[in-house]
Amino acid sequence: MLHTIIHPGPARKILIVDDDADVRRLFCHALREEYAVRAATDGRSALKAARLWAPDLVLLDILMPGLDGYETCRRLKSSLANPPQIIMVSAKSAADELTRAFQAGADDYLIKPVDIAELRSRIALHSRLLESRAATRALQCELDDHHLQLKQRAAEWTAQITAVQDVTVFTLAKVAESRDNETGEHVARLREYAQILAKELSREGPYASQIDDAFLADLYRSSPLHDIGKVGIPDSILLKPGRLTEEEFEIMKRHTSIGGNILQDAVLQLNHSGFLAMAALIAHFHHERWDGLGYPAGLVAEEIPLAARIVAVADVYDALTSKRPYKEAWTPARAREMIDAKAGTQFDPVIVAAFDRCLDAFDEVRRMHESRTPLTLGAMSFARHGESDSAEYSADLPCSLRLMAQLAN
């Protein structure tokens, strides 16, 4: 919007600074019809006038008693929030005057004796410059404002999309879990446990450098999907009360690769994989063991992705401390003993050490979820079954526990 150029507004203010009264009088006379004009006799009174009157343009003599023109120019340019255009006016006395004037911050330079026509046209030029500068500044403000609004809107949209994604993914995880777990609270607790462990590991130790904010955010979103592959396990096996046969167990173990593959397919459909890549790794490898005896790949130690090693501990802890139709909930102390005992065999010892430091936080999560009414999510309400049906779900022992039990035998 260039309306400021069309509408000149109040007259521009010009401050004339010269120690020669005749020069001041001549300049005032030449400019007073078109501009508001004031005069100062030396550098100090010029600085004062500039502060109080805020001129748009200063005609500044160089050789003056006291503060000379260069220093006055420097101070005018540096001490005012909105410094004026400065035209140095000098009866040349030294060869390097021009250079020094521009170094001091002057915008232009006129040589005395000054031709009045030249003075007027030069000032008109600077006036136009000031106008277009003001217009540019106004435009810039508008642009900045617009840019800020766009950024805010983009942030709002991103937050909305992210929130919908979060809820969608979490709901998907709970739907998948609902087949073999009545309450659907397992994924909610596991997510918190895994997050607590990862945060603890990010503070110190060998994994601190691998765990940044992005890792934590991805883990929080992806850990609930660890058992998504159970959708590919038939009811006869998934929901079987009691012990699985060797054959059935082999089928059960496939939920890892099924989940990993489903999520990997999803990753391939996206340019930017985001948390789904981590979700695929967790689903695939959360039943691997530190000693290489896990499944499906039999990876050893740090070959197992870190996120999957973290979820493995969180998964078993939650299974142990949860009440199941075929078992009471273990006390946290007993669950801890079991997990500690498996450090270096089933679990990454570094993660078990971190787990030992986080018991209070784990307890708090468990108690918080206990006090909550199950099935609070609308999306889960269809999964509610009568209490009497609970026997149907006796196979909800996590595979890790099932494996542990079978290996122990």
Place this chain on the structure above:
Amino acid sequence: MSNQAAIYSSFDADPDFAELVQWFVKALPLRMRAMDRAFHGGDLSELGRLAHQMKGAAGSYGFPQITLAADELEHAVRLGDSRAAIEQRFRRLSTLCQQARVSEPERDIANRSSAELAANFLSD
């Protein structure tokens, strides 16, 4: 001193500035008196400063010859020329100043006292 030859401001075509030029011309003796004091008092840096001022002002009022002479004087002072050389340039400037006239028949500003003029020149 050839007082008969007058030099005129090149502003003669612009009546708007005539009165200003008159003020300038009337104040020239004051400038010369100040320079004379500086010269005879041996204050060469003050003489140089006044010559510099004159150089800037005179041409702006349409007296380029005076500016030229003032420039020469300023240079001589700055370069540390001999007293004789400085004096010669000072006299040359002095002569030109005495010859300076507004080209129009000078309007009567005698109603303003010279004291008022002096006060105006020295004020601010």
